[in-house]
Amino acid sequence: MDFDYHALLPEIILAGTVVGVLLVDLSPAPKYWTAIVGLLGVFAAAIPILTLGFCGDLAFCDDSGVRSMLGDSYVVDKFSLVLKGLFLGAAFLSLLLSVSYLERDRYWEGEFYFLMLASTLGAVVMASSRDLVTMFVGLELVTGPTFLMTGWRKGDPRSNEAALKFFIIGVLSAAVLLFGMGLVYGATGEITFEGIRAASANLPDRSDALFNLGVLFTILGFAFKVSAVPFHFWTPDTYEGAPTPVTAYLSVVSKAAGFVGLLAIAYLAFAEARVNVWGPALWILAAVSMTVGNLVALRQTNIVRMLGYSSIAQGGFMLVPFGAALASNATSVQLESVFSATVTYLLIYAFMNLGAFGVVIAVRNRLGSSEIDDWSGLFRYAPGLATLLAIFFFSLAGIPPLAGWFAKFVMFRAALSIGGGWVIALAVIAVVNAVIAFAYYAKVVKSTWFDEVPTELETDALASERVIPSLKLALGIAALAVIVLGVFPDLVAGLGNLTTGFVE
Template identity: 40%
Template sequence: MTVAPTDSGFVAGAANVVQSVDWLAIAPPTIAAVVGLAVLVTDLFVPERRKELLGWISVAGLAAAGLSLLPILDDERSTFCVVGRGDTLCSYTADEFTLVIQLLVLGGALLTALLSLSTLKDARAAGKEIPEGEFWFLLLSSAAGAALLPAARDLATLVVALEVASLPAFALVGLKRGDRRSSEGALKFFLSSVTATAVTLLGASFVYAATGTLHLAEIGAELGEVDGDLRTLARAGVVLTLVGFAFKVAAVPFHFWVPDTYVGAPLPVAAYLSVVGKAVGFTGLILVLVVAFQEYHDVWGPALAVLAALTMTAGNVAALRQRPTRAYSAVRLLAWSSVGQAGYLLVPIAAAGYADRPSQADSAVGSTVAYALMYAAVNLGAFAVAALVGRTHARNRVSDYRGLYARSPLSALTLAFFLLCLAGLPPGIIGLFAKVTVFSAAVDAGLGWLAVVMAANVVIALYYYLQWTALLFRAPEGEPERYRVPAPLTVAVALAAVLGVALSGAPQLVLRFTTSGLF
């Protein structure tokens, strides 16, 4: 008996599957990858004075990849499927969770590309050229892997997507030739990420040995049947996989690479790592823990709760200790802030480990996604303003932002808005609501102690966010000089600000995930 082709992109028979590719479902990562290859080839024929063209091709490619999500918004689709044990198992699924994360990833990559246009042009003018063909190819390749990862529904595809997203990022950090900080940051990032990959692969191999399958849904079913020595092996696999992803999300104590990597990287790359790199790690963590390892929630739930508490505390305390006059203190503060924000993002995932029902776990995951969407918009905006200030203050110290309002009122107001969103204070309503949903997820899961730790950290973070905000409106030292803002940089700041304001005016756009869920 043969079944007619379906929207899932395959034809099922009684004993086998005749596979076809659902090109519409895989369009977002495919477009990013194809444009990346096209840019690399075009770079061979474009003269030096026309290299900026490569950037605009990349921007157009990322926009096209984002627009390719529209035809599949209301239609769950799967492809690369096989029949196993009576069920159809798919390696690629474009459901609501996938599409939301792909929107975050491609939107973040697009804003990064707009920031990069100005950064590369300034580097060229200063005689410190960054190889543009390689830069755009690496950025698009990483974005393609990041867009593939949320659709992965087996461990093999998940790990491949994770590495496709990560490997180009090492090179992006180290592209500032002759810069010791860039090389040091790239080396630390490379060593930590390679270690994380090795640990993740070891954990995945243990899980495969215990269950005999790589598909996430089937792993979830098989783990309940494992007993004896295989159960010990499976638990070890769960722990090792968790440790591997803890490196990827910069959870304490695996966060040591973050500040030096952000300082050494070109500023748009640091912005990309803080948002898209973090989204990749958290997406993988959600898929393996909530979908595949739910049976062992008693193992990873408490471990994640402790990691969340340590991560938010270490990040906020380190950010608090940054001296405003220290070189690159603005970038370091944003780096440590991103570590603290990672702790908040871990809270709902930990809460999912304590859920009594699948719907509760789904709502907890929705809280993480809602917070991630808020964080992506405002953190990219903060980095965009930092890139603006960095054009005239190469050392990018927090003290360099004194009197920014006198020099560029709109830039100061937007940065103040972004910082207040991160702090969770009005008018950054979306930041406040996102923190409340994360706090509620902890309380509903019975993690009262974690909610208390989070509340204490929010208060700690208020100090350095408000201190930086107040500095923007103080009288400048000397005669204020007006900033000239390049058009791409203006567009990046404006897009982030519009998105932040829109989410603050209509927070239900993302907070609905906390009740409706995503799986």
């Protein structure tokens, strides 16, 4: 069997780091070394992604186009490289967020980094997997460690509750997913995406219904992972109970992993079921997720819960391009634009959402509360944090010149490029939702910028507190990305367009 070590280098380095972190944890070295090893490992794993991406320009690299392994089950193409880059970048930021959190509250550190890196490895594997089994294994590798991480605050019953809920729903969704995959395999006799696609093009009549049902269950399985309404009910409780860096990780890396799986399976394996099954199904999920997510978010008083519902709604926006793909006459160029819209949205969303959670961690470190009312007047004693908060929240709301506008823009563009009554209707629903969403993002900004400081707060003491360097670095990276990508969106749009290779 031909094994391409260069193509697998990111996974190999990441796997090595996972072990390395455990070894450092066992050694007498100070615990913060586990974090440093983890960060360095993630950084090192990103290097081969660059060498693979720019392979044609490098002397030592043998540019053979798409690198396919294990009988087309594992493919390293531009799509997988871009998304691996996203996962590693987001994991890097999540690790930085975790450092400050864990050090401050004296949780176990080595094991935590081990779990987070193992989960990231799963996401990286998912980006390359092109068959049902590898995809499922990758997905479970993403999810498994997050159950434990969610319950990391052992002494807090809410954290335990969050972990338990998450675990039960996670298992349920895995069962639904496997059931769907089983039906698909039964109908087509194939497990590779290419194979399923080829087989589903000319199914005998009696297998057709079976296949469609399989597609539906598989899609619904992923709907749990991306917390689309009505499969979202675990999200707010889990997000609130989990340690905040874990919430950040769940809302970005884990969610993005779900979307990657959905993208690959929907556009590649289930290309034949686009018009009849997953297009309409995801149209509905998109519309409902946006609307319910936003309307419920309006009423939240706890910022983490609010961000939970916000991420449900953002997931709805990311599903809009899927829903737009239901048009039967969509050309491959249109499908490419639809496909890259979701990828571009994911790339931008990662930075702004991680940034938002970074601010939440920083402010909660100071105030010990995540109730929005307690954050009143933050601007008076921590203008820097308040500014960052405004940047990330307005970016989530999609206000130019912050990067979020471009995410929304490509989403609308994808929808309008396809056109047709149903798709335009979805675009209009998205527009209305974008306006509703602004109201609750603005609520937090209003509280922190416009309201008076609660009288019992000692602002002098609060003003003199400093943000931990690792957190500062994470916030700096995210803020820079949000501003630069907002003014020069070409940087991220180009990446999004690179990924369209496998839409045909």
